[in-house]
Amino acid sequence: MTASPPITPEVLPIPRKPTEAAHLNLVGLTRPALRAALVAAGTPEAQAKMRENQLWQWIYHKGVRSFDAMTNLAKEYRALLAGHFMIELPEMVARTVSADGTRKYLVRIAGGHEVEVVYIPEDGRGTLCISSQVGCTLTCTFCHTGTQRLVRNLTAAEIVGQIMLARDDLGEWPEPGRAPKDETRLISNLVLMGMGEPLYNFDAVRDAMKIAMDNEGISLSRRRITLSTSGIVPEIPRAGAEIGCMLAVSLHATTDELRNQLVPINRKYPLAQLLDALRAYPKLSNSERITFEYVMLKDVNDSDADARRLVRLIAGIPAKINLIPFNEWPGAPYQRSDWERIEAFADIVHKAGYASPIRTPRGEDIMAACGQLKSATERARKSRFEIAAEAGLPQPERVVRRPDAPDLH
Structure with a gap:
C-alpha cells in the first residue's frame, strides 16, 4: 500500500445504519x-x-x-x-486522523454509549488498540479513561466488531472476485489497552479473542495479541489458560504505598500477590515475556531509586519494561517526566538486563495516546484539583493557559 502523506487532524462523520433488533447477530x-x-x-x-x-x-x-x-x-x-x-457491527460515528497517521475511531454501541479505538501505523503494518468496557472501574489517577465511570461491559460482538470496523476503514478485506491481495497485514498486532479493564469482562474478551485468533477468519496469532491488565490477580491464570495471548501489566509504581494512589486496585491485590501470579503465568519464557508498563510521572515515580527498586521487584520474571512518557490530558494532576530523566531511568533498567524501550507518543494531537482515551459523550467534568484530592496527592500548581494555546479536549 502506498503511504499517504500526513493528514491534518480532522473529524469525519459517518452516517448511522438501521438495526434489526429481532434477529440474532452472528458477529x-x-x-x-x-x-x-x-x-x-x-x-x-x-x-x-x-x-x-x-x-x-x-x-x-x-x-x-x-x-x-x-x-x-x-x-x-x-x-x-x-x-x-x-451481521451487525457497532456504529462508527467519527474518525479522527492525527498528523502522524494515527487514527482514532469513535464507536457507538447499543444503548447509545461510545468507546474509542485507535490504529497506530508503523512501516506498512500497524497496531489496533481496542476497548473492553465503556468507562472503567479502576480510577487510575494518571489515566483519562479512569476519570470516566464504568457504564457497562462490551459484548464479544462489540469487541470483535471494533477490529472489523478498523479493517473496513483500512480496506483490509479481500476484494470480491479478485485474486488474494498482498498478505501484508495492516492490522498486524492487537492490544487490549483501550477503555476498560479486560479481566473484569473476561468471558466476552476471551470469546472475542478466540474469534480474532481463528485461522479461518481474522487469523491473528496469539503472540500478536496483548492483553493489558492493572492486576486483577484471580483472573491472570485464566487469561493464560483460556486465551493464551501475551500479557502486559500496568505497574507504574514500585511500592504498595505509591501504587495504592496511582492504581487503586493495588489495595485489593498488592504487589506481592500480583508478582506471584505473574511468575506462574503459563508459557512464561524469554520468548514470551511479560510486558510491564510504566508511565513516567515527573517527581512521582521516576527517580534512580525507583528504577533500581523496579529491577529488584521483577527479578526472575522474563520481562520487558515499556517506559511511557505521560500523555497529558485536560485536568491531569501530573506532568511528564523530563526526557533526560526518562533516559536515565531506562539506562538503569537496561544495564540490569531488561529491555526498556521508551514508547514514542503517538496521536497526542487527537487525544489518542496511551491513557488519553475517553468517549466524548461520557467525559466527566473533574478538574485536576478534584482528581488530586481523591488520590490524596498534593494539589498541582495552577497553570494559566495562554490565549493562543491549542484546545485538545
Missing part, C-alpha cells in the same frame, strides 16, 4: 454457539459444521455483511439465514 458468536444457532434456525445437523465454516469465512475472512452476497449458499438457505439472523 461475536463462538464456533459452537454459531453452530447451535444454525441448527436451532432449521439447519440440518448433518450440514451444521459445513454451514458454520462457510459463514465463518464469509464474515471473518471476507468481511461480507449481506447473506445475499454469500454465493456458495443456495438461495433458499440464504433466505432462511436472513429470516433469523443479522
